[in-house]
Amino acid sequence: xxxxxxxxxxxxxxxxxxxxxxxxxxxxxxxxxxxxxxxxxxxxxxxxxxxxxxxxxxxxxxxxxxxxxxxxxxxxxxxxxxxxxxxxxxxxxxxxxxxxxxxxxxxxxxxxxxxxxxxxxxxxxxxxxxxxxxxxxxxxxxxxxxxxxxxxxxxxxxxxxxx
Amino acid sequence: xxxxxxxxxxxxxxxxxxxxxxxxxxxxxxxxxxxxxxxxxxxxxxxxxxxxxxxxxxxxxxxxxxxxxxxxxxxxxxxxxxxxxxxxxxxxxxxxxxxxxxxxxxxxxxxxxxxxxxxxxxxxxxxxxxxxxxxxxxxxxxxxxxxxxxxxxxx
Numbered sequence: 001x002x003x004x005x006x007x008x009x010x011x012x013x014x015x016x017x018x019x020x021x022x023x024x025x026x027x028x029x030x031x032x033x034x035x036x037x038x039x040x041x042x043x044x045x046x047x048x049x050x051x052x053x054x055x056x057x058x059x060x061x062x063x064x065x066x067x068x069x070x071x072x073x074x075x076x077x078x079x080x081x082x083x084x085x086x087x088x089x090x091x092x093x094x095x096x097x098x099x100x101x102x103x104x105x106x107x108x109x110x111x112x113x114x115x116x117x118x119x120x121x122x123x124x125x126x127x128x129x130x131x132x133x134x135x136x137x138x139x140x141x142x143x144x145x146x147x148x149x150x151x152x153x154x155x156x157x158x159x160x161x162x163x
Numbered sequence: 164x165x166x167x168x169x170x171x172x173x174x175x176x177x178x179x180x181x182x183x184x185x186x187x188x189x190x191x192x193x194x195x196x197x198x199x200x201x202x203x204x205x206x207x208x209x210x211x212x213x214x215x216x217x218x219x220x221x222x223x224x225x226x227x228x229x230x231x232x233x234x235x236x237x238x239x240x241x242x243x244x245x246x247x248x249x250x251x252x253x254x255x256x257x258x259x260x261x262x263x264x265x266x267x268x269x270x271x272x273x274x275x276x277x278x279x280x281x282x283x284x285x286x287x288x289x290x291x292x293x294x295x296x297x298x299x300x301x302x303x304x305x306x307x308x309x310x311x312x313x314x315x316x317x318x
Contacts, residue, residue, distance in 0.1 A: 023317075027313055027316075031313040035309055038205045038208065039204075041198070041201030042201060045234060056231070057230075059227075063221060067219050068209070070218070071208075071209075071212060071217075150198055153194050153197050157197060161189070
């Protein structure tokens with residue numbers, strides 16, 4: 001089965017039809033998606049701003065990243081689950097949308113980012129706190145994480161405007 | 164000049180023309196709007212989670228609020244620039260949209276609340292129960308702003 005015929009099959013499923021045609025379901029899922037973007041974005045911003053040395057300097061990196069991690073996950077899981085539901089209701093459109101594929105590419109980059117920086121930055125915050133100056137790799141991780149997050153917002157919003 | 168007249172004029176203004184010009188203008192400004200509200204609401208949510216005792220429990224809420232304030236304000240500034248730009252693109256339509264009006268009412272309340280009662284609660288010596296209440300009201304207000312904003316396109 002090709003990807004397109006999979007999308008066609010997906011679009012005919014009951015869930016897809018329900019989200020598409022239920023008057024309130026789509027905006028409610030979209031609203032939760034937005035809330036989760038704000039929650040997730042706030043946590044990403046606070047952690048990255050600290051790593052870049054742009055703010056929250058009275059907090060230790062360990063405290064900030066450690067204590068916000070659970071909420072980053074809550075926001076992240078909510079945004080992905082609602083995003084999948086939104087995608088479920090119009091898979092054929094997404095298949096043809098350039099912005100959607102840019103967004104998926106950025107998601108792959110988020111995975112790469114985690115692979116590269118997880119142990120050396122986010123998993124070794126105690127070492128970062130003890131280091132006299134924030135290492136370049138931590139600042140690089142933070143800058144890239146902010147850029148990736150903004151890229152996901154942009155490409156996601158542009159999907160609605162793709163013809 | 165009536166308000167509606169003003170909206171008609173605004174909808175034909177240079178800002179509105181720019182927004183309705185190139186195809187990418189509106190989605191790009193709208194994406195910036197999203198980034199702005201994420202900064203604004205996300206940083207406020209951190210203070211609220213602290214007041215609720217659900218995150219950053221080793222830091223006083225007031226210290227967190229003060230440290231996050233520049234980012235909250237940055238978010239507010241982005242929102243207050245991009246919001247009116249989007250509004251100008253189709254002023255009359257927004258002006259008569261009930262969800263838009265609810266959003267504006269909630270927004271004014273949320274902004275006023277955030278920089279008065281909410282800040283006082285966060286910066287008080289022992290926020291306690293008042294802090295929990297302040298956080299709940301704050302989360303409720305900002306959720307209403309977002310929810311009503313989302314509904315603008317659907318009514």
